Amino acid sequence: MSEYILEMKGISKEFTGVKALSNVNFKVKKGEIHCLIGENGAGKSTLMKVLSGVYPHGNYDGDIIYEGEVQKFSNISDSVKAGISIIHQELALFPDLTVYENIFAGNEVKRGAFVDWNQTVVEAQKMLKKVNLKVNPETLVKDLSVGRQQLVEIAKALSKEVKLLILDEPTAALNEDDSENLLELLKGLKQEGITCIMISHKLKEVISIADKATVLRDGQTICTLDAADGPISESIIIQNMVGREIKDIYPKRPNKNIGDKILELHNWSAFDVELGREVVKDVDFHIKKGEIVGIAGLMGAGRTELALSIFGNPKSYKVQGDLLLNGKKRKFTHTKDAIKAGIAYVTEDRKGNGLFLLQDIKSNVSAANLKGISSNGILNGNEEIKVATEYKKSINIKASSVEQNVGNLSGGNQQKVSLGKWLFVGPKLLILDEPTRGIDVGAKFEIYTIMNQMINEGLSIIMISSELGEVLGMSDRVYVMGEGRIKGEMAIEEASQEKIMQLATH
Amino acid sequence: MGFITEVKTLIKDNIRDYGMYIALVVILLTFTIMTDGLFMSSRNISNLLDSAGYIAVLAVGMTLVIVIRHIDLSVGFAAGFLGAIAAIFLTQMGVSVYITVPAILIFGIVAGLFNGFLIAQLGIPAFVATLAAMLIFRGALLRVTEQTGTIIVNDDKFNALGNGFIPSLMEVNGLHLLSLIVGLIGVLLYVYSEFSNRRNKVKYKFDVPSKGIFALKLILVSAVIAYITWILAGYNGFSWTVVIMLVVVIIYHFMTTKTVLGRHIYAVGSNPEAAHLSGINVKKITYIVFGSMGMLAALSGILFTSRLQSATTTAGTLFELDAIAAAYVGGVSSAGGVGKVTGAIIGAIVMASLTNGMNLLGVGISYQYIIRGGVLAAAVIFDVMTRRKRG
Numbered sequence: 025m026s027e028y029i030l031e032m033k034g035i036s037k038e039f040t041g042v043k044a045l046s047n048v049n050f051k052v053k054k055g056e057i058h059c060l061i062g063e064n065g066a067g068k069s070t071l072m073k074v075l076s077g078v079y080p081h082g083n084y085d086g087d088i089i090y091e092g093e094v095q096k097f098s099n100i101s102d103s104v105k106a107g108i109s110i111i112h113q114e115l116a117l118f119p120d121l122t123v124y125e126n127i128f129a130g131n132e133v134k135r136g137a138f139v140d141w142n143q144t145v146v147e148a149q150k151m152l153k154k155v156n157l158k159v160n161p162e163t164l165v166k167d168l169s170v171g172r173q174q175l176v177e178i179a180k181a182l183s184k185e186v187k188l189l190i191l192d193e194p195t196a197a198l199n200e201d202d203s204e205n206l207l208e209l210l211k212g213l214k215q216e217g218i219t220c221i222m223i224s225h226k227l228k229e230v231i232s233i234a235d236k237a238t239v240l241r242d243g244q245t246i247c248t249l250d251a252a253d254g255p256i257s258e259s260i261i262i263q264n265m266v267g268r269e270i271k272d273i274y275p276k277r278p279n280k281n282i283g284d285k286i287l288e289l290h291n292w293s294a295f296d297v298e299l300g301r302e303v304v305k306d307v308d309f310h311i312k313k314g315e316i317v318g319i320a321g322l323m324g325a326g327r328t329e330l331a332l333s334i335f336g337n338p339k340s341y342k343v344q345g346d347l348l349l350n351g352k353k354r355k356f357t358h359t360k361d362a363i364k365a366g367i368a369y370v371t372e373d374r375k376g377n378g379l380f381l382l383q384d385i386k387s388n389v390s391a392a393n394l395k396g397i398s399s400n401g402i403l404n405g406n407e408e409i410k411v412a413t414e415y416k417k418s419i420n421i422k423a424s425s426v427e428q429n430v431g432n433l434s435g436g437n438q439q440k441v442s443l444g445k446w447l448f449v450g451p452k453l454l455i456l457d458e459p460t461r462g463i464d465v466g467a468k469f470e471i472y473t474i475m476n477q478m479i480n481e482g483l484s485i486i487m488i489s490s491e492l493g494e495v496l497g498m499s500d501r502v503y504v505m506g507e508g509r510i511k512g513e514m515a516i517e518e519a520s521q522e523k524i525m526q527l528a529t530h
Numbered sequence: 531m532g533f534i535t536e537v538k539t540l541i542k543d544n545i546r547d548y549g550m551y552i553a554l555v556v557i558l559l560t561f562t563i564m565t566d567g568l569f570m571s572s573r574n575i576s577n578l579l580d581s582a583g584y585i586a587v588l589a590v591g592m593t594l595v596i597v598i599r600h601i602d603l604s605v606g607f608a609a610g611f612l613g614a615i616a617a618i619f620l621t622q623m624g625v626s627v628y629i630t631v632p633a634i635l636i637f638g639i640v641a642g643l644f645n646g647f648l649i650a651q652l653g654i655p656a657f658v659a660t661l662a663a664m665l666i667f668r669g670a671l672l673r674v675t676e677q678t679g680t681i682i683v684n685d686d687k688f689n690a691l692g693n694g695f696i697p698s699l700m701e702v703n704g705l706h707l708l709s710l711i712v713g714l715i716g717v718l719l720y721v722y723s724e725f726s727n728r729r730n731k732v733k734y735k736f737d738v739p740s741k742g743i744f745a746l747k748l749i750l751v752s753a754v755i756a757y758i759t760w761i762l763a764g765y766n767g768f769s770w771t772v773v774i775m776l777v778v779v780i781i782y783h784f785m786t787t788k789t790v791l792g793r794h795i796y797a798v799g800s801n802p803e804a805a806h807l808s809g810i811n812v813k814k815i816t817y818i819v820f821g822s823m824g825m826l827a828a829l830s831g832i833l834f835t836s837r838l839q840s841a842t843t844t845a846g847t848l849f850e851l852d853a854i855a856a857a858y859v860g861g862v863s864s865a866g867g868v869g870k871v872t873g874a875i876i877g878a879i880v881m882a883s884l885t886n887g888m889n890l891l892g893v894g895i896s897y898q899y900i901i902r903g904g905v906l907a908a909a910v911i912f913d914v915m916t917r918r919k920r921g
Contacts, residue, residue: 338806360809369807377803382867383796391797392808394790401790406734445808 029054035086059230062240064490076110077103107187119166124148151179171202239264266521274497283313292345294333303329305508318499326508335369336362366452381431386412415444436467561887572764582882583771584833588853589874591826597799599866600656604663605827610846611671613831617681617841642824650816681841692837695766706767713759782871800867859909
């Protein structure tokens with residue numbers, strides 16, 4: 025048998041016209057810890073989904089050779105049977121069941137046709153010992169910390185006699201101590217001959233733990249670094265992650281006219297009661313009139329949470345610190361207060377919480393400013409059509425009429441409807457959260473052009489984006505966030521992809 | 531575009547809205563033929579509409595509740611209980627009808643707001659919160675009727691709400707004059723509003739339907755109003771129940787289609803998170819919708835008590851499910867954000883027509899339930915299929 029437990033050869037995967045993976049080669053030796061690195065959207069998760077059978081055989085091109093044989097997984101349970109377990113970022117545990125029930129969920133210890141609960145507890149204790157988790161197996165999973173829940177997941181994988189363990193950003197939600205423990209555990213498992221693939225954004229971890237590291241970018245394998253050839257350095261990883269040349273698709277803004285500060289945050293923190301942790305920590309931030317400020321960072325860096333905590337706090341975080349609007353201290357208790365004060369927020373998740381998909385374009389455009397088309401609470405339907413048609417023309421929404429349902433539009437046009445909706449509010453400060461995610465290049469350019477127009481009309485824009493090219497191409501100033509904190513701030517002249525990535529991954 | 535093709539596209543685009551009307555016409559025609567015209571007689575139609583009244587007003591409120599993705603199971607016994615309170619006010623306490631009716635409506639609003647509090651403020655699922663309220667109202671109804679049993683109401687003015695008719699002024703060829711006048715005014719108002727709508731659209735330089743279609747629609751709707759008026763005028767004219775039903779529909783139709791409040795209700799229904807992020811107060815809307823439901827439950831209780839001229843210990847039993855069925859037949863969607871008030875009324879009339887028609891034909895009660903269940907299922911299937919085709 026070859027020394028490789030896994031070889032993925034020439035893997036390609038397409039989502040309706042978008043190439044997520046093209047001709048990826050990925051080899052993992054038996055008993056090593058292999059890290060998979062790349063920006064958001066580089067294709068890491070897709071690759072792991074191909075491997076674990078989420079995308080069944082036939083849905084992708086290329087071969088998966090596992091333990092010397094070509095595998096044709098048609099679902100997750102096939103890959104689990106073969107000894108491959110994947111632990112996702114969002115844990116797949118049952119919070120209201122006990123630890124032992126969770127470990128053996130779907131893999132019950134049976135005597136005859138019945139579950140043998142006593143034996144289950146005994147087995148569970150063995151597994152917990154293996155992962156160094158000292159809890160009573162009868163504890164409910166929801167009463168454990170996230171770090172401990174992760175260990176339960178690993179115990180669950182071990183109970184299925186895992187040979188290849190895949191961890192998708194296991195330390196993203198953990199504090200330092202828990203991360204440390206987890207990494208130690210992985211090293212221990214390695215001694216027992218378990219192979220491990222770990223997706224991670226934290227380069228320090230990668231360097232400390234990886235035997236090898238493969239970098240993906242834009243759905244392609246860029247390189248595989250081997251610790252045996254000398255220590256893996258951060259700068260090499262970052263170079264490989266961001267090495268993409270930035271094409272000139274960002275329209276220029278010749279006459280910049282930057283004025284006074286319109287929004288300031290001081291010692292701004294937000295505590296998410298549901299998650300039980302602080303999602304925004306001690307942020308100092310400001311934006312001036314006529315400025316585009318980019319907020320870069322990786323997933324889970326707290327950027328959306330920051331935006332929501334400014335925009336009337338719809339998730340009811342416990343917010344601390346000062347918010348100054350035009351130099352005056354303000355406090356918004358509802359999104360409608362923030363809107364009234366001239367702030368608009370275009371959400372990251374258009375379909376989930378941005379648009380009314382079952383309603384037509386005109387109702388979406390007017391939704392946040394019904395006052396603008398009504399008098400004394402009574403709507404003027406004709407005025408609404410007029411307004412929506414004007415936006416349809418000015419920002420080029422491609423649709424047969426403003427009475428078309430938004431659910432049937434393309435991603436780019438839906439995003440334009442969102443923009444139209446918030447422009448109609450007449451904001452002073454516009455927060456755009458991933459404004460061009462999932463949009464084709466042509467529509468992107470149009471959205472950038474609209475942004476520049478708005479700036480010329482005296483608005484200010486906060487642009488949250490995971491796309492470094494966009495951040496560098498559009499912003500006047502850049503903040504980098506990580507773990508809820510501002511990790512750095514720089515003028516656009518000083519910013520580079522490497523610098524941003526360096527800050528974001530620390 | 532030719533006239534015929536325009537009609538065709540109009541039907542194709544609006545099949546979901548028209549489906550219900552077509553179904554109603556089919557049901558009416560079927561029963562008329564099977565009963566040799568007895569079904570469409572003035573007296574029967576008048577009875578049919580009166581018997582639909584107390585469910586129809588509930589269905590209007592229920593439609594809005596379902597539009598915002600909730601449900602209200604308490605409305606049946608809320609109606610029964612509030613109806614009994616009305617009876618007690620009128621008989622045992624001797625309160626005038628002019629005070630009783632508004633007071634009961636206000637009680638209804640308070641009861642609805644309490645449901646709203648449980649659901650919006652405390653986050654209890656509407657199904658459970660209103661189930662609890664249903665049990666409470668049921669107990670309360672038994673409590674207040676325990677000693678007396680059925681409470682007979684002798685107040686003529688109150689009883690007229692469920693049984694009486696608007697005064698006739700004089701008879702013309704055996705037809706009810708005031709009803710004819712009301713019908714005529716209805717037609718004139720309708721024609722005026724259509725013309726003014728069209729004029730406004732032209733002022734904004736929007737496309738309007740061709741003159742042929744416009745005329746066809748005017749004639750069709752006017753004819754329907756005129757026909758119903760003529761039928762009712764042949765018996766005792768418009769009953770107070772029908773008048774109340776019409777007023778409720780007109781107010782709610784206007785509110786849902788032409789006001790900011792209505793738009794907010796539908797926004798909350800189609801995507802509560804997006805609504806919140808658009809600056810809409812989702813809690814407030816939930817309160818308003820449940821408050822309005824409570825008021826309509828009270829109105830339903832008043833109509834039912836007045837129709838029976840008494841409050842009974844079992845009044846309101848299963849009203850909530852009849853109202854929910856009517857709302858679904860009327861095209862409301864439990865996924866939220868979709869459903870019309872006019873649909874709810876049509877749904878209630880469809881269900882009442884089935885009961886009435888089958889009674890005339892002497893169909894056994896067992897078959898009646900089965901057929902009504904089948905129609906409900908068919909209506910929802912039709913709704914789902916047409917939506918899938920479009921989306």
